[in-house]
Amino acid sequence: xxxxxxxxxxxxxxxxxxxxxxxxxxxxxxxxxxxxxxxxxxxxxxxxxxxxxxxxxxxxxxxxxxxxxxxxxxxxxxxxxxxxxxxxxxxxxxxxxxxxxxxxxxxxxxxxxxxxxxxxxxxxxxxxxxxxxxxxxxxxxxxxxxxxxxxxxxxxxxxxxxxxxxxxxxxxxxxxxxxxxxxxxxxxxxxx
Amino acid sequence: xxxxxxxxxxxxxxxxxxxxxxxxxxxxxxxxxxxxxxxxxxxxxxxxxxxxxxxxxxxxxxxxxxxxxxxxxxxxxxxxxxxxxxxxxxxxxxxxxxxxxxxxxxxxxxxxxxxxxxxxxxxxxxxxxxxxxxxxxxxxxxxxxxxxxxxxxxxxxxxxxxxxxxxxxxxxxxxxxxxxxxxxxxxxxxxxxxxxxxxxxxxxxxxxxxxxxxxxxxxxxxxxxxxxxxxxxxxxxxxxxxxxxxxxxxxxxxxxxxxxxxxxxxxxxxxxxxxxxxxxxxxxxxxxxxxxxxxxxxxxxxxxxxxxxxxxxxxxxxxxxxxxxxxxxxxxxxxxxxxxxxxxxxxxxxxxxxxxxxxxxxxxxxxxxxxxxxxxxxxxxxxxxxxxxxxxxxxxxxxxxxxxxxxxxxxxxxxxxxxxxxxxxxxxxxxxxxxxxxxxxxxxxxxxxxxxxxxxxxxxxxxxxxxxxxxxxxxxxxxxxxxxxxxxxxxxxxxxxxxxxxxxxxxxxxxxxxxxxxxxxxxxxxxxxxxxxxxxxxxxxxxxxxxxxxxxxxxxxxxxxxxxxxxxxxxxxxxxxxxxxxxxxxxxxxxxxxxxxxxxxxxxxxxxxxxxxxxxxxxxxx
Numbered sequence: 001x002x003x004x005x006x007x008x009x010x011x012x013x014x015x016x017x018x019x020x021x022x023x024x025x026x027x028x029x030x031x032x033x034x035x036x037x038x039x040x041x042x043x044x045x046x047x048x049x050x051x052x053x054x055x056x057x058x059x060x061x062x063x064x065x066x067x068x069x070x071x072x073x074x075x076x077x078x079x080x081x082x083x084x085x086x087x088x089x090x091x092x093x094x095x096x097x098x099x100x101x102x103x104x105x106x107x108x109x110x111x112x113x114x115x116x117x118x119x120x121x122x123x124x125x126x127x128x129x130x131x132x133x134x135x136x137x138x139x140x141x142x143x144x145x146x147x148x149x150x151x152x153x154x155x156x157x158x159x160x161x162x163x164x165x166x167x168x169x170x171x172x173x174x175x176x177x178x179x180x181x182x183x184x185x186x187x188x189x190x191x192x
Numbered sequence: 193x194x195x196x197x198x199x200x201x202x203x204x205x206x207x208x209x210x211x212x213x214x215x216x217x218x219x220x221x222x223x224x225x226x227x228x229x230x231x232x233x234x235x236x237x238x239x240x241x242x243x244x245x246x247x248x249x250x251x252x253x254x255x256x257x258x259x260x261x262x263x264x265x266x267x268x269x270x271x272x273x274x275x276x277x278x279x280x281x282x283x284x285x286x287x288x289x290x291x292x293x294x295x296x297x298x299x300x301x302x303x304x305x306x307x308x309x310x311x312x313x314x315x316x317x318x319x320x321x322x323x324x325x326x327x328x329x330x331x332x333x334x335x336x337x338x339x340x341x342x343x344x345x346x347x348x349x350x351x352x353x354x355x356x357x358x359x360x361x362x363x364x365x366x367x368x369x370x371x372x373x374x375x376x377x378x379x380x381x382x383x384x385x386x387x388x389x390x391x392x393x394x395x396x397x398x399x400x401x402x403x404x405x406x407x408x409x410x411x412x413x414x415x416x417x418x419x420x421x422x423x424x425x426x427x428x429x430x431x432x433x434x435x436x437x438x439x440x441x442x443x444x445x446x447x448x449x450x451x452x453x454x455x456x457x458x459x460x461x462x463x464x465x466x467x468x469x470x471x472x473x474x475x476x477x478x479x480x481x482x483x484x485x486x487x488x489x490x491x492x493x494x495x496x497x498x499x500x501x502x503x504x505x506x507x508x509x510x511x512x513x514x515x516x517x518x519x520x521x522x523x524x525x526x527x528x529x530x531x532x533x534x535x536x537x538x539x540x541x542x543x544x545x546x547x548x549x550x551x552x553x554x555x556x557x558x559x560x561x562x563x564x565x566x567x568x569x570x571x572x573x574x575x576x577x578x579x580x581x582x583x584x585x586x587x588x589x590x591x592x593x594x595x596x597x598x599x600x601x602x603x604x605x606x607x608x609x610x611x612x613x614x615x616x617x618x619x620x621x622x623x624x625x626x627x628x629x630x631x632x633x634x635x636x637x638x639x640x641x642x643x644x645x646x647x648x649x650x651x652x653x654x655x656x657x658x659x660x661x662x663x664x665x666x667x668x669x670x671x672x673x674x675x676x677x678x679x680x681x682x683x684x685x686x687x688x689x690x691x692x693x694x695x696x697x698x699x700x701x702x703x704x705x706x707x708x709x710x711x712x713x714x715x716x717x718x719x720x721x722x723x724x725x726x727x728x729x730x731x732x733x734x735x736x737x738x739x740x741x742x743x744x745x746x747x748x749x750x751x752x753x754x755x756x757x758x759x760x761x762x763x764x765x766x767x768x769x770x771x772x773x774x775x776x777x778x779x780x781x782x783x784x785x786x787x788x789x790x791x792x793x794x795x796x797x798x799x800x801x802x803x804x805x806x807x808x809x810x811x812x813x814x
Binding site: 085129 | 764765766788789796807
């Protein structure tokens with residue numbers, strides 16, 4: 001078991017090493033190789049989150065560090081399956097909840113929104129841009145620029161939040177936007 | 193004479209001693225002692241002004257005298273003319289026209305006011321030419337323009353019941369052209385006319401295109417648009433001096449409101465369809481061209497030209513396959529026009545359709561030439577071979593053809609595939625027509641012109657007199673919606689009801705029964721039974737077309753993005769959107785969200801990547 005963890009740590013170290021290189025094509029090949037060796041470990045689809053949380057607790061990442069960027073990208077990298085480019089919505093949500101807790105104030109709303117409205121897989125671009133998004137907006141979505149080239153999913157999320165805030169303002173359900181349970185009847189009506 | 197006598201002095205003495213020459217001295221003395229004398233100065237001015245006032249009121253005055261006096265003042269130096277006459281004259285003119293325009297504007301309508309203003313202006317110009325310094329003209333007209341036009345422009349244009357809008361509605365060419373000429377003289381005048389015209393046009397145009405009543409009849413809808421365009425074209429050419437800025441305003445307004453209704457492309461194509469089916473019968477070639485040019489003009493206003501193309505293709509296909517087109521020349525001429533407007537790509541498939549039909553004709557001729565001995569008495573088959581991709585065909589399951597037809601179809605199939613190896617033939621039974629002979633109760637014979645589906649239904653009644661809906665459906669396997677439409681046109685249209693339905697209701701339901709109607713009569717030998725066809729698209733059909741258009745746009749948008757990125761290598765998001773929109777606007781107006789989606793897809797497929805440091809920047813990955 002212990003050697004497994006050592007493996008995972010090593011893979012992470014190699015990932016960071018490759019990611020910091022500037023040469024695009026060669027790093028891509030290296031990543032592919034790394035991904036294959038990751039896969040050869042086998043039987044780790046469910047264990048991956050355990051590994052990640054262990055890794056996270058060891059790394060003691062600060063919010064803005066470059067190390068966290070690398071770790072965040074690494075999470076996407078290990079969540080991919082069978083050489084696919086994207087990851088499934090359910091996996092993405094679990095991963096977000098794991099790595100962004102305490103780092104993204106709208107995490108709960110975001111995950112609920114994605115769960116409900118996103119049918120396709122999550123692309124790497126959307127994954128990466130969410131981190132940038134979580135850093136550039138506050139709770140009230142201040143700092144969001146509609147012309148800011150955000151992925152569509154993020155645009156839709158913002159619009160969705162605006163709508164909820166608006167209708168909750170007029171219908172006196174003031175705490176809807178911060179309430180965690182999205183299934184309350186008031187919200188369901190607004191969404192439909 | 194005095195100058196002649198003193199000429200020598202003038203020449204030698206005056207220049208040397210710096211004295212004033214005799215002639216000038218005379219003038220100066222005259223000025224100081226006569227014109228500036230306290231007794232004369234005022235009286236002269238008052239007399240002059242009174243005379244002019246009299247003339248303005250319509251009296252005849254001695255213009256010769258006036259001219260001599262002003263000439264004299266001018267000879268005394270332009271400052272004398274200006275000080276002694278022109279300045280007070282302009283002042284009194286201003287107050288005269290101030291009061292006059294006030295009374296005019298109270299009692300006249302806009303047209304009459306303009307008429308009077310124009311007359312006054314001309315009078316003043318004439319006055320200058322008769323007895324004033326030509327240099328006064330500009331100053332004088334300035335005064336009149338200011339008092340009569342500038343001060344009242346807004347009021348005139350918006351005058352109730354007679355203002356600009358009413359003139360436009362009632363085609364008052366003379367008044368309009370008067371307004372144009374007068375307003376052109378003052379700054380900002382034309383832009384007032386233009387703005388009011390534009391907003392009026394947009395308002396009426398908007399009402400026209402969103403009025404649900406109008407949407408019921410596409411042909412009428414387009415005709416109204418064309419009439420509106422004609423009307424304003426004529427106004428601009430006859431009254432507004434073909435002013436370019438006005439034409440641009442007109443075009444912009446049309447572009448604005450035509451695109452308010454997203455069915456405009458469909459309707460314009462339907463209008464063309466109507467014209468090319470019947471509207472242009474017996475019309476001379478030049479007139480056809482005029483109609484087509486007008487259609488092209490509306491086409492130019494469309495933002496979604498690709499939607500028009502889609503509909504046009506559908507309608508053209510129906511026209512061509514049913515042989516309904518009035519004139520091949522007109523069809524071709526329109527295609528040439530579309531080609532010059534939008535390029536080769538736009539029309540290549542349309543041209544392909546024409547080629548298909550020509551080749552089909554040859555193929556059929558060859559087919560019959562090769563088979564003449566074996567076919568004998570069977571039905572005559574006409575096949576139109578359509579290239580997949582060129583035609584807007586939707587794959588539809590072939591219905592069961594009657595055995596009589598099936599035989600000759602098979603024969604043709606083996607002939608065709610024998611001469612063209614490697615091809616595949618599928619029958620589009622939903623698009624054909626048939627001529628069949630039928631004998632009714634009293635022995636009268638009629639030739640029925642029906643669709644292929646209807647033919648299949650009718651042939652069933654050769655063997656029995658009564659069939660219910662289910663039986664027909666089973667025997668023919670025609671899709672339910674088409675079958676219902678066919679039966680409706682065979683049994684429910686008066687004068688063409690070769691079938692009888694029980695119960696006798698308008699709509700077809702599943703447990704209806706159908707009988708051969710042997711009491712059928714018609715005064716025509718040939719009876720054409722049209723399918724109750726939906727002229728305009730129904731809501732679901734519209735949705736479907738929309739969706740297909742959206743699908744077709746995706747690769748075009750992606751191609752445009754790649755083209756832009758290939759040349760720029762690195763570009764930020766908003767600039768890509770602008771460039772792509774610019775590239776595509778000849779065909780349609782891409783939605784920025786859709787463009788974004790395409791960019792995301794291209795990132796995923798690694799055509800593009802986001803810049804590592806500036807996330808709004810995209811890089812092209814070769």
